[in-house]
Amino acid sequence: MTTFIHNIKMVNEASELVTTSITIEEGKITAIGGEQPAHAQVIDGKGNLVAPGFVDVHTHLREPGFEHKETIATGTASAAKGGFTTICAMPNTKPVPDSIENMQLINGLIQDSAAIRVLPYGSLTKDISGEVRTNMEELKAQGAVAFSDDGVGIQLAATMYEQMKEAARIDAVVVAHCEDNSLIYEGVMHEGTRNKELGLPGIPSICESVQIARDVLLAEAAGARYHVCHVSTKESVRAVRDAKAAGIRVTAEVCPHHLLLEEMDIPSDDANWKMNPPLRAADDKDSLHAALLDGTIDCIATDHAPHTVEEKCCGMVGAPFGIVGFETAFPLLYTSFVETGKWTLKQLINWMTVKPSQIFDLPYGTLTVGASADLTIIDLNKEQTVDAEGFVSKGRNTPFNGWVAKGWPVLTMVEGKIAFEEVQ
Numbered sequence: 475m476t477t478f479i480h481n482i483k484m485v486n487e488a489s490e491l492v493t494t495s496i497t498i499e500e501g502k503i504t505a506i507g508g509e510q511p512a513h514a515q516v517i518d519g520k521g522n523l524v525a526p527g528f529v530d531v532h533t534h535l536r537e538p539g540f541e542h543k544e545t546i547a548t549g550t551a552s553a554a555k556g557g558f559t560t561i562c563a564m565p566n567t568k569p570v571p572d573s574i575e576n577m578q579l580i581n582g583l584i585q586d587s588a589a590i591r592v593l594p595y596g597s598l599t600k601d602i603s604g605e606v607r608t609n610m611e612e613l614k615a616q617g618a619v620a621f622s623d624d625g626v627g628i629q630l631a632a633t634m635y636e637q638m639k640e641a642a643r644i645d646a647v648v649v650a651h652c653e654d655n656s657l658i659y660e661g662v663m664h665e666g667t668r669n670k671e672l673g674l675p676g677i678p679s680i681c682e683s684v685q686i687a688r689d690v691l692l693a694e695a696a697g698a699r700y701h702v703c704h705v706s707t708k709e710s711v712r713a714v715r716d717a718k719a720a721g722i723r724v725t726a727e728v729c730p731h732h733l734l735l736e737e738m739d740i741p742s743d744d745a746n747w748k749m750n751p752p753l754r755a756a757d758d759k760d761s762l763h764a765a766l767l768d769g770t771i772d773c774i775a776t777d778h779a780p781h782t783v784e785e786k787c788c789g790m791v792g793a794p795f796g797i798v799g800f801e802t803a804f805p806l807l808y809t810s811f812v813e814t815g816k817w818t819l820k821q822l823i824n825w826m827t828v829k830p831s832q833i834f835d836l837p838y839g840t841l842t843v844g845a846s847a848d849l850t851i852i853d854l855n856k857e858q859t860v861d862a863e864g865f866v867s868k869g870r871n872t873p874f875n876g877w878v879a880k881g882w883p884v885l886t887m888v889e890g891k892i893a894f895e896e897v898q
């Protein structure tokens with residue numbers, strides 16, 4: 475089958491919008507700017523933006539094990555609605571993808587119900603308990619995109635070092651949630667000003683940064699490729715920046731909420747504002763912006779982390795960490811930072827497509843002839859209020875409810891097949 479999308483605008487290197495067309499055959503882009511082929515299914519892009527489908531390297535789909543929070547079907551439908559076409563699923567499921575059997579089980583579930591491309595992580599340790607190392611070579615052979623114990627930090631340097639050496643040998647990326655358990659102090663939000671006003675226990679910045687500092691030195695010694703999850707503090711940024719300057723193979727991601735919000739924005743003891751790492755201070759947020767712009771931070775990842783309304787009902791203490799992210803990521807970032815002239819549209823798109831793809835050697839995230847037809851069409855003029863009740867995700871846990879934003883995806887395609895289309 476041939477599909478022809480016309481009357482759409484692509485962003486060029488100078489971040490200008492250029493009207494063009496895209497021809498798709500057998501799931502691949504076969505022409506950009508060509509004539510309409512005979513017998514094509516024709517899609518009118520209505521003058522909207524077309525971008526490569528977004529790539530999210532940090533997501534939680536909850537299935538298997540926590541289907542009351544999200545399933546692969548609802549999570550990927552939510553991602554498609556947000557313009558994502560490839561997502562990497564973190565291993566904090568039940569069971570954990572820590573064996574050939576568990577990896578196969580998860581691959582089967584993905585095959586059965588995913589609306590978009592899902593690339594599962596393998597875990598670094600058995601049951602992400604930080605104790606027994608997994609056989610990463612075996613898991614890689616089963617399709618593990620990279621390795622992480624996301625949700626918890628690897629407490630022992632020796633465990634991390636051994637897995638980094640092995641990752642270097644098999645050319646895999648080690649992806650780290652950095653959190654030193656001896657420095658958490660049962661905190662629920664940033665240890666700063668707002669937690670004291672609300673009378674809530676704080677999580678100090680060093681809890682994250684000291685483990686990043688440790689890990690970049692381990693990565694150097696091991697010769698490993700090392701990617702840092704959800705960087706949130708200025709000290710973490712400095713550790714990554716210094717490591718890059720020293721030639722260490724480190725990359726890093728930042729989440730939309732850490733770019734958009736800070737501790738003082740937290741209105742009350744409301745668990746929809748509880749995530750790990752927490753919203754930090756204003757100068758931390760500023761350093762994350764500077765780090766994205768100077769390349770210290772490589773990409774944006776949502777850390778989509780759905781939980782139930784019941785789990786998030788009753789204040790921060792006792793509630794699980796995490797907020798949903800797929801359906802609001804692009805519009806919020808576009809409205810807050812592109813419309814205001816802080817970033818170019820090209821920068822934002824690159825941080826959500828080609829940059830994350832490069833870190834994991836994924837052949838996605840570009841609109842070029844020969845590439846998989848993974849794309850999203852976005853109405854940059856459409857203005858809409860974020861309404862958690864209307865999310866496709868099972869999760870309602872967002873601090874952005876009621877925000878007004880522009881730039882909503884209206885159609886998402888994976889390998890030339892429509893995965894999401896806005897009903898008119």
Ligand SMILES: NC(=O)N[C@@H](CC(=O)O)C(=O)O
Nearest residue numbers: 534624625749750779795796
């Ligand atoms: N980010 C979160 O606050 N929560 C994530 C775990 C994680 O990404 O660390 C989750 O799985 O709920």
Ligand SMILES: [Zn+2]
Nearest residue numbers: 624625651703
């Ligand atoms: Zn994490």
